[in-house]
Amino acid sequence: MKTKITVAVSGLNNVDNPGPGIPVVRGIRESTFFEPRIVGLVYENLEPGAYMHDHVDKSYKVPYPSEGSGILMERIRDIHAKESIDVLIPNFDSELYAFMKAEPELKRLGIHTFLPTLPQFEERHKSNLPEFGEKYKIKVPKSRPITRIQELKELEEDYDYPMVIKGKFYDASIAYSFEQAQIYFNKIASKWGLPIVVQEYIHGTEVNVVALGDGRGNTIGAVPMKKQYITDKGKAWGGITLDDPKMLELTHDIIGQTHWRGGMELELIRTDKKELYLIEINPRLPAWVYLAVGAGQNLPEALVKLALDYSVEPFTAYTVGILFIRYSYDMICSLEEFQTLSTTGVL
Amino acid sequence: MKLKKNIAISETGFVFDPTTGDSYTLNPVGMEILSLLKEGLELEAISARILEKYDVEKGVLERYLYDFLGLLKQYQLVEEDDEN
Numbered sequence: 476m477k478t479k480i481t482v483a484v485s486g487l488n489n490v491d492n493p494g495p496g497i498p499v500v501r502g503i504r505e506s507t508f509f510e511p512r513i514v515g516l517v518y519e520n521l522e523p524g525a526y527m528h529d530h531v532d533k534s535y536k537v538p539y540p541s542e543g544s545g546i547l548m549e550r551i552r553d554i555h556a557k558e559s560i561d562v563l564i565p566n567f568d569s570e571l572y573a574f575m576k577a578e579p580e581l582k583r584l585g586i587h588t589f590l591p592t593l594p595q596f597e598e599r600h601k602s603n604l605p606e607f608g609e610k611y612k613i614k615v616p617k618s619r620p621i622t623r624i625q626e627l628k629e630l631e632e633d634y635d636y637p638m639v640i641k642g643k644f645y646d647a648s649i650a651y652s653f654e655q656a657q658i659y660f661n662k663i664a665s666k667w668g669l670p671i672v673v674q675e676y677i678h679g680t681e682v683n684v685v686a687l688g689d690g691r692g693n694t695i696g697a698v699p700m701k702k703q704y705i706t707d708k709g710k711a712w713g714g715i716t717l718d719d720p721k722m723l724e725l726t727h728d729i730i731g732q733t734h735w736r737g738g739m740e741l742e743l744i745r746t747d748k749k750e751l752y753l754i755e756i757n758p759r760l761p762a763w764v765y766l767a768v769g770a771g772q773n774l775p776e777a778l779v780k781l782a783l784d785y786s787v788e789p790f791t792a793y794t795v796g797i798l799f800i801r802y803s804y805d806m807i808c809s810l811e812e813f814q815t816l817s818t819t820g821v822l
Numbered sequence: 823m824k825l826k827k828n829i830a831i832s833e834t835g836f837v838f839d840p841t842t843g844d845s846y847t848l849n850p851v852g853m854e855i856l857s858l859l860k861e862g863l864e865l866e867a868i869s870a871r872i873l874e875k876y877d878v879e880k881g882v883l884e885r886y887l888y889d890f891l892g893l894l895k896q897y898q899l900v901e902e903d904d905e906n
Contacts, residue, residue, distance in 0.1 A: 701843030714843075717840060718828055718840035719840075745842075796830065796838055
């Protein structure tokens with residue numbers, strides 16, 4: 476008999492630039508161990524996940540973390556009183572900090588999480604990547620956080636164009652001239668704030684790994700992937716699992732050294748000389764995590780088990796050469812549902 | 823020159839490199855050449871097999887064969903014997 480649990484999940488914006496919520500839910504729903512009730516935490520009235528009743532049992536609107544962690548936690552306490560949440564999986568980078576800070580209180584309430592520690596979260600920030608590379612002896616591109624456009628000019632002494640202009644949480648654009656860099660600086664800064672991270676452009680192919688660390692230095696699972704088709708937003712529309720021992724070795728090395736706790740996505744560039752450069756660590760499971768489930772590593776289920784203190788055996792294999800192909804699908808929803816979520820904040 | 827061990831070739835001429843994630847499609851002759859490479863045949867032997875089977879001049883075949891092998895190298899689907 477399966478164990479009944481209630482899991483609260485955010486990131487249900489299953490749109491053209493999807494959050495990881497629905498793929499995480501699909502993994503948990505396919506668990507052979509748990510019988511989950513899924514509670515959706517949504518920020519917007521039109522987050523598709525709230526209307527995907529096969530995946531999400533009930534959804535609650537929550538305030539943006541930028542409104543203050545006190546208000547967010549008040550809402551979580553209110554939802555917990557109704558739903559008795561066992562595990563909470565935040566899926567947005569921008570909300571992780573608030574939930575990591577609230578971890579002791581969540582624990583007191585009986586809500587389990589399995590998140591990176593604050594030092595782990597902080598040291599892998601894009602703006603700290605050079606120090607991260609040096610500390611763990613990992614190849615990273617040169618990069619520097621800047622807060623003023625004038626600093627772009629100063630960087631020209633050390634960096635050649637193209638340069639990569641990155642937001643602190645999301646967004647990255649490749650600038651081939653100062654003029655372009657300026658445009659991207661303003662565009663990304665107005666969306667995500669400062670600093671902007673300017674990174675040396677490494678020529679090669681982007682490859683990614685989704686992985687799960689147990690917080691004690693062990694890699695519970697890891698699946699490497701190459702994007703087959705990229706949207707104009709730079710998101711994977713399709714991807715394929717790879718057989719690349721070097722990528723796995725690097726993943727084990729990073730998790731082993733950092734004692735990473737929770738899900739992660741490594742963004743890497745493989746150069747023509749077959750060297751791997753780490754360009755980013757996303758501190759959560761990515762939106763393509765369902766590929767790992769399809770390849771034989773149900774990382775969302777394993778994450779829930781770790782959160783609930785079950786012992787989890789590391790995955791040792793996955794299927795190479797299987798693909799995910801993302802598609803869009805129009806759901807028909809009643810006005811009643813939309814108005815219920817909009818006015819009561821519950822669906 | 824040898825085909826990398828983990829390269830997968832389907833009966834329909836679909837080639838998949840699991841290290842890079844890249845895939846290619848071959849015409850029947852390309853597929854035959856790749857299958858012979860996979861069997862471990864040397865270039866002379868491959869050339870002889872193709873000449874025996876098809877009505878083609880040696881010079882023409884060699885030109886196309888070397889072009890094709892150049893492509894395989896460029897896509898890193900083969901390794902030189904001394905790389906083993």
